[in-house]
Amino acid sequence: MSAPVLDVRGVVKTFGDTVVLRGVDLSVGEHQVVALIGGSGSGKSTLLRCASLLETVDDGQVLLDGEDVTDPRVDADAVRRRLGVVFQAYNLFPHMTVLDNVTLAPTVVHGRPKAEVQEEARAMLARMGLADKAGEYPDRLSGGQQQRVAIARALGVRPRVLLLDEITSALDPELVGEVLAVVREVAAQGMTILMATHEMGFARQVADTVAFLDGGVVLESGPPEQVLGDPVEERTRRFLARVIDAGRL
Template sequence: MTRPLLSVRGLRKTYGSHVVLDGLDLDVAPHECVALIGASGSGKSTLLRCVDLLETLDDGVIELDGDDVSDPRVDADAVRARIGIVFQAYNLFPHLRVVDNVALAPRRVHGVSKQQAEHEAIEVLRRVGLADKARAWPDELSGGQQQRVAVARALVTKPLLLLLDEVTSALDPELVGEVLALLRDLSEEGTTMVLATHEMAFARDVAHRVAFLDGGRVLEQGPPAQVLGEPQEDRTRTFLARVLGGF
């Protein structure tokens, strides 16, 4: 059996008396795309932030490619250099052109020369269909284009794992499709991804596995057709009835 690229065991995260993650377990295989679904507050975003070590863990173990990255002695910046993360907000630097936004991490984090970083940035912009916008300013782009630049910025360092947190939720409906098409391409290329999403059709069509979070745990997981079409848990059926109708 292939060793998981990401292994989360017994993950617990609280804010005061509020338990957000309650002993959550999740494995992600190399080249797998896992979609996290669940109601607001179920722990999807917090899980992604914990994996990227943007939150301190109260308990549990996170392993990335066999390394325990949840050990308090671990260099968090070194771990984040192996992970790409994209949030709802694009968070592009408005004073930097698109190519410089994408080239920033290779230069600052990985010590790549300016010329090489720019070359790599343009290549990844070409990959996301925006090479022609390399010299544009962020405010000259549509929301969908800005989100694709944010994905390019996460990809340019060739991360082992790509985390995506509701990356279409801030977009106008007509712009959602272009971002989802990019993610579909990345999945088909074998990029290992964990994405929190409310786009059920996308989860059904693109993800290899869907994990339903409820009460800070993975309550149900499996192939999209099973979880979204024939859920076994009452809570899953209730959630899907609300967002999809039926059941």
């Protein structure tokens, strides 16, 4: 395997007295899909926020294409330009149309010609089944539609890696499928993805690696069949049992 696109090394993150991450190691190779699983409060979102430089780490490093992006000397804006982030609550800009949401970063941040970006954005929205929604405002869309727009927005900047933070957790069960279908297609096209998720079935189908986060460290990681089917660690076993009880697997 070539050098990882995203390499997390010994990342520590505390909030006051609470230690959320106590030395997380994780790497995501080119065209790889890594699924982060773990109980709520296990630090999945915090890890993604550290990777997207929305939080400073308290120790350890995050490398993006071999560059230490946790070095305070790097231009964080320049790093974020190479990342795509999709949030649990969509975070679309409510005062802009769907098309403007998607074309904002490519035009304003990357300075690409508007006509070209719009054409590309329309094509992308069409692939996601949102061709007729380009002129709508986000509040008029369903959660699943909004989340698909958010994915389109994140992909609009052609990121090196796509970070997905529990993107289906706020959705009705019947809308989860349409969003996951989009992620599946994006993964199939070779996008490098790190996703925090509660959808074990989806992780099993799409992920190359599943990492179980517990007690602030990656307790166990490996191919989905192994981690989800025959976990080594007792805690992983117990976590999966709880998930199965809840009917999510």
